Amino acid sequence: MNYKELADLIFPDAKEISYYEEKYPERNLPEGAIVSRFAPSPTGFVHIGGLYQALVAIEASRKTGGVFFLRIEDTDQKREIENGVTDIVNSLKDFDMAPDEGMISDTEEIGKYGPYKQSLRKEIYQAYAKYLLEQGKAYPCFCTPEDDEERRVKQENAKIRPGYYGVWAKCRNLTVEEMAEKIKNGENYIIRFKSPGREDRKIKHKDVIKGNVDFPENDQDIVIIKADGLPTYHFAHAVDDHLMRTTHVIRSDEWLSSVPLHLQLFHELGFKAPKYAHISPIMKNDNGNKRKLSKRKDPEAAVSYYKEEGIPVNAVKEYLLNIANSTFENWRRANPDKPIEEFDFQLNKMSVSGALFDMVKLLDIGKTVISKMTAEEVYEKSLEWAQKYDKELVDMLKDKEYSLKVLGIERGNKKPRKDISKWSEVKQNIKYMYDDNFEEYPYQVISDKESIEKILNLYIEKYYDENDDKQTWFDKIKELAGEMGYAKEVKEFKANPDMYKAHVGDVSTVLRVALTGRTNTPDMYEIMKVLGKENVINRFQKAIKEMEK
Numbered sequence: 001m002n003y004k005e006l007a008d009l010i011f012p013d014a015k016e017i018s019y020y021e022e023k024y025p026e027r028n029l030p031e032g033a034i035v036s037r038f039a040p041s042p043t044g045f046v047h048i049g050g051l052y053q054a055l056v057a058i059e060a061s062r063k064t065g066g067v068f069f070l071r072i073e074d075t076d077q078k079r080e081i082e083n084g085v086t087d088i089v090n091s092l093k094d095f096d097m098a099p100d101e102g103m104i105s106d107t108e109e110i111g112k113y114g115p116y117k118q119s120l121r122k123e124i125y126q127a128y129a130k131y132l133l134e135q136g137k138a139y140p141c142f143c144t145p146e147d148d149e150e151r152r153v154k155q156e157n158a159k160i161r162p163g164y165y166g167v168w169a170k171c172r173n174l175t176v177e178e179m180a181e182k183i184k185n186g187e188n189y190i191i192r193f194k195s196p197g198r199e200d201r202k203i204k205h206k207d208v209i210k211g212n213v214d215f216p217e218n219d220q221d222i223v224i225i226k227a228d229g230l231p232t233y234h235f236a237h238a239v240d241d242h243l244m245r246t247t248h249v250i251r252s253d254e255w256l257s258s259v260p261l262h263l264q265l266f267h268e269l270g271f272k273a274p275k276y277a278h279i280s281p282i283m284k285n286d287n288g289n290k291r292k293l294s295k296r297k298d299p300e301a302a303v304s305y306y307k308e309e310g311i312p313v314n315a316v317k318e319y320l321l322n323i324a325n326s327t328f329e330n331w332r333r334a335n336p337d338k339p340i341e342e343f344d345f346q347l348n349k350m351s352v353s354g355a356l357f358d359m360v361k362l363l364d365i366g367k368t369v370i371s372k373m374t375a376e377e378v379y380e381k382s383l384e385w386a387q388k389y390d391k392e393l394v395d396m397l398k399d400k401e402y403s404l405k406v407l408g409i410e411r412g413n414k415k416p417r418k419d420i421s422k423w424s425e426v427k428q429n430i431k432y433m434y435d436d437n438f439e440e441y442p443y444q445v446i447s448d449k450e451s452i453e454k455i456l457n458l459y460i461e462k463y464y465d466e467n468d469d470k471q472t473w474f475d476k477i478k479e480l481a482g483e484m485g486y487a488k489e490v491k492e493f494k495a496n497p498d499m500y501k502a503h504v505g506d507v508s509t510v511l512r513v514a515l516t517g518r519t520n521t522p523d524m525y526e527i528m529k530v531l532g533k534e535n536v537i538n539r540f541q542k543a544i545k546e547m548e549k
Contacts, residue, residue: 001176007133009180010140010191014123014130024113024243033066035247038092038099039237041073042084046091046303047295048357049252049282052320054097056279057250059321059345061100066247070102071240072117075230085117091303095313113244118236125231128239128269129191129224137196137268138224140179140189141171161199164192165219172221191225193235197264205259208248208277209350218261234261242271248347253278277347282323283354293357300359310385310423314340315366321345322365323355337372366421375408378426382407385423393427396434405530406433410522417522432516433530438539451501453547455484455510456540466533470525481507514543 027035036057040050054068061068070092072085085106092098101111109116132138143151147170155162171179172194183189197217205213224235231239241249256278266273283290284298293301300306306316318340321328331343370378379397386393397403407430410417419429431437463476478488481504487493493503512524515536521527528536 001180003136003176004134006140006176006180007130009183010133011126011130014127017127017131020124020127020243024245027067027245029067030065032064033247034061034064035067035069035245036061036250037069037071037102037241037244037246039071039073039240039251040088041076041079042088043076043079043081044084044295046088047301048293048303048306049301051091051095051097051303051316052282052323053250053252053279054092055095055317055320056277056324056345056347056350057248058097059324059343060248060250060277060347062341063345067100069111069113069244070099070104070116071244072103073233073236074117074119075226075233075236077119077228077230094307095303095317118240119230121236121240122229124243125225125236125239126229129231129235132193132224132268133191137194138191139172139174139194140183141192141221141223142182142187142189143170144188163220165195165199165221169221188227190223190227192221193224193265193268195219195221195261195264196268197260203260203263205263205276207256207259208275208347209280210253210256210278210352213256213259215257215260218264220261222261234258234265238262238265238269238271241274242266242269246274248275248277250277250279250347253280277350280351280354282357284357290354290356292354300357308389308424310382310389310425311362311366312369312381312422315362315369315421318365318369319362322361323351325349326351363421367418370420371411371416371418373411375404375411378407378411378420379404382423382426386426389424390427392437396427396431396437402530406430409526409530419522432518432521433527435535438517449547451484452510452514453544455480455507456514456544456547458483459511460537460540464533464536466528466536473525473528477508477511478504511540514540 027033029035038050038054038057040046058068060066070089072088074080074085083106085103089103089105098104101109101113102116103109115121129138141164143164151164151168151170152162155168169192171192174182195218197219199216199219201217202214203217205215207213222234223232225231237249240246259276262276263273281292284293295301318328318332321340321343322332325343325345327346327349328343335342373381379400383394383397386397420426427437458480459477463480465472465476468476482488484507485501486507487496487500487503490503490505493500508524509519512521513519515524515527515531531539
């Protein structure tokens with residue numbers, strides 16, 4: 001018996017690999033076009049690091065007229081979670097990162113290089129495993145779990161490298177006849193790759209991000225087909241990336257140590273290897289120590305967190321691009337109003353060390369992103385978020401016309417308001433504009449109640465006119481300050497503090513607190529315009545009654 005006959009015995013129905021090579025031809029793309037993918041496993045929630053990888057892959061491919069596709073690596077079916085694929089697909093959609101090809105729901109896909117779900121590609125993997133068997137580059141392994149445990153203990157006790165290699169590769173040197181006899185006798189087996197490597201030899205590899213890296217050759221006879229007939233990650237990714245014509249594998253740097261094995265698999269299968277780009281993880285400062293963002297410890301590790309908090313999609317993408325390319329921040333400063341798609345993203349400008357996650361910076365970007373939106377956009381996005389997460393805010397926004405006026409305060413100016421960083425902050429930032437949600441706070445910004453009461457009474461009786469333009473309105477507040485014995489200008493008060501009780505800013509604050517219950521709000525003139533005369537006077541009168549208690 002020869003290897004060809006052994007391969008036929010194991011995979012009698014597998015097609016010739018030429019069938020698949022013809023079915024999935026080279027892509028007709030411009031020279032230099034990058035074909036990249038996001039290839040997660042549906043075994044847990046989508047991590048922000050995964051979204052980061054996907055964004056990098058999208059930017060790299062679309063800048064070159066290439067293709068970005070979504071492949072689901074679901075060969076580890078014991079660990080698969082319910083709705084895992086749906087969550088992955090929806091996470092990309094939520095961040096406007098839908099793929100050009102691949103899975104678009106749990107069961108649907110687009111593109112000519114599918115199936116894009118590994119569990120549906122079993123016959124393809126078996127064809128290529130058969131191809132390796134025919135050449136004597138793979139073999140059936142009959143070791144039991146007990147055999148594996150015995151080997152592991154011996155290696156551990158001898159303090160040598162663990163794994164299935166060299167003298168420890170028990171089934172590697174069985175004759176073809178012995179292998180065939182065991183199969184015919186019904187013994188359970190898996191298929192292993194027969195590595196031609198030696199650990200005492202080095203390979204040189206040029207990573208797109210990490211640069212030149214040296215590794216020992218791979219000498220492990222890894223499993224390529226498991227007992228259930230499905231492939232391992234290592235084998236499946238090599239077959240898939242070849243047939244899907246992937247040019248760049250963009251992935252986490254935890255896979256960097258697998259490069260020798262993966263390059264070896266490509267070589268032994270007769271494939272041209274893709275370029276590898278290993279991304280450093282997003283880190284967190286934990287009491288002065290750097291560590292990876294943890295699924296267990298950090299809520300912000302989950303992509304769902306950003307949706308639940310209502311952090312704008314573009315803010316998250318801008319922040320991740322800021323991490324990805326150090327040149328992004330300067331570009332954004334020079335091009336404050338350009339869409340991020342115009343940024344010239346470069347894979348080789350990515351940092352070789354992990355960036356620290358900075359929530360303060362992300363929320364600051366959120367403020368800038370929201371500040372550039374129209375009142376209509378803020379209204380629609382706030383309402384969309386609220387319908388899922390905050391019924392009270394939905395109720396507040398039911399009067400669209402009034403809500404647009406509220407959200408339009410200080411919007412569209414040269415220096416628009418920057419008080420909202422995420423949709424979950426909208427309610428707290430505007431609730432004082434709604435009578436049902438207005439909370440009065442007994443702030444005393446001037447020391448005595450009598451002065452506060454007098455300021456409010458004087459303003460209502462003598463100075464308030466809803467038809468005033470903004471300059472006239474503010475001039476009247478200055479006049480009121482002078483009548484009360486306060487400085488009309490802050491600089492006058494600072495120059496001669498003993499001459500005045502306080503200054504015009506303190507008078508404005510009395511009005512602001514009585515009107516909104518807050519010391520810090522957007523433009524008070526615009527607030528008064530939106531509230532209207534009746535509401536303004538009612539609120540001042542309520543504050544006066546409060547002072548009389």
